[in-house]
Amino acid sequence: MTPPAPAPSRGSRLRALAGRAVDDAQLFRPRLAIGSLLVLCALLLGGMLMPVPYVIESPGPAIDVLGEYEDEEILTIEGVQTYPTDGTLMMTTVSVDGGPGYTVTPVEVVVAWFDRSRMVMPRELLFPKGQTREETTLQNTVAMGSSQQGAVAVALDELDIDYxxxxxxxxxxxxxxxxxxxxxxxxxxxxxxxxxxxxxxxxxxxxxxxxxxxxxxxxxxxxxxxxxxxxxxxxxxxxxxxxxxxxxxFPFDVNIGVGAIGGPSAGMMFSLSVYDELTPGALTGGHRIAGTGTIEEDGAVGAIGGIRQKMVGAQASEAEFFLAPAANCEEVIGFEPEGLEVVAVSTFDDALQATETIAATGTVEGLPTCEDVSS
The missing domain is CATH 2.30.42.10 (PDZ domain)
Structure with a gap:
């Protein structure tokens, strides 16, 4: 018969309880750490996906106004003699993320911030506070329509055609x-x-x-x-x-269609394309010429937004030359994409002369650069 084991002393019971407490604490610590990490990750993910009041401008497509867009001829002129042409006259565009009705996240802003071809700006620099998506669409549509009307008028003025x-x-x-x-x-x-x-x-x-x-x-x-x-x-x-x-x-029908693209910045290129189709020969001499700039009724070429992104878009579309508003030249200098020759223009006559010079010589020799007009 085995004698009963002696009862544990008070000291040994305390040591056993302390050991179990240590074991439980060691088991709880990694659970707490994992839980805290999950909460932190959730907070970080939520912060990264939370909308922020910024817009991101990125290069958009460069579109040949003498060609087609969405399977439709962009420029059609009926009721008057027109002439075949060659080469391209490209309007350039900017893609804007984060405008009214749309959002961007901190992650998108940080990525864009380190991309030299993109621009990050506070939303209120481009859009008034409280402006809706519908109001923005209407403004862009109105600006595009007015730009097209003014562009045709400038071309007809150059050709002494009454309207x-x-x-x-x-x-x-x-x-x-x-x-x-x-x-x-x-x-x-x-x-x-x-x-x-x-x-x-x-x-x-x-x-x-x-x-x-x-x-x-x-x-x-x-x-x-x-x-x-x-x-x-x-x-x-x-x-x-x-x-x-x-x-x-106008004494004949002129229609310019570019789908849902809005804004006034293609005015100068519209004027050149209308002039090209109403005059014999190819205004471009077969070259690929892109550009941007608003057009006033007196032929003045005005500044636009997103000039750097538009130059990148022109380069991506294999443009050889780029007509830039002289008023944008400070933003152009130092950001000209490789292989793209940039000419500064202030009026429709400047743009016409530049295009005719490029057609005749294949170079920009003798034409003003942004360095020339900014010096």
Whole structure:
């Protein structure tokens, strides 16, 4: 018979309890560490995916205005003699991420920050606070339509071809009272029986009409129409939800279509392409010429945004030469892509002379560079 084991002493019981506590603590510590790491990763991931108020400008495609876009001819001229051409005249574009209705994350901003071909800017530098996606789309559509009208007018002025000024529906806001009744491109012939002389007079006539609907006579696709446009009162003023602009009645049909691309920065290249098709021979001499710049009615070429990204897009499309607004030259210097010859222009006449020089010589010799105009 085995004698019973002696009862453990108080000291040994305490040591056993302390040992188990140490074992439990060692087991709990890695669990706590893993849990804390998971929480930290979740916080970091959430922070990386959280929208931030920045926009990122990236190079967009360079599009030959003398060619096609989305399987449609960009420039079509009917009702007048046109001439075959050669080479390319490219409008350049910028892709903007993070505008109204869209977001970018801190990760995207950091990646773009270290990419020399992209630009990161606070959103409010490009878009007013509170501006919606619909408002942005409307503004870009209006700017593109006005740019096209002005571009054709400048080319026709150069060729001494007469045309008449009109009041144009430059854009219709989606969901506005006029949506479904008026369209961008409609010409306002009369407001309640009275012919407007310019945009300001049209706005005055519209404001003076009594009643819930405004009688308009418009010209659409060559046909005169009488329509009654609903309106509502905002801050005491009657509004239809349209933007009016200065338009032109040309002696022949000129249509420029670039899909959903908006903004005014292709004006100069549109003018060159219209001039090219209305004159014998190839204006480019067969060369690949890209460019950018707004165009004013007097032929002045204005500054645009995203000039560096547009040069990169032109290089990617194998452009040989680039026409840049002189007002953008400080942003151009030091950022010219390899193999792309950049010429500074201030007017349509400058751009025309540069294109003709390139066609004749294949070089930019004697033409102003950005270093020349900035020195």
């Amino acid at each position: 008449e000024d009109t009041v144009l529906v430059a854009g219709v806001q989606e969901g506005a009272p006029a949506d479904g009744t008026l369209q961008a491109g409609d010409v306002i012939l009369a407001v309640d029986g009275t012919e407007p002389t310019d945009v300001a007079s049209a706005q005055t006539l519209i404001g003076d009409v009594a009643g819930e609907k405004i009688p308009l006579r418009i010209l659409r696709d060559g046909e005169e129409l009488d329509v009654k446009v609903p309106a509502h009162v905002v801050d005491g003023a009657r509004q239809m939800g349209i933007l009016l602009g200065r338009g032109h009645d």
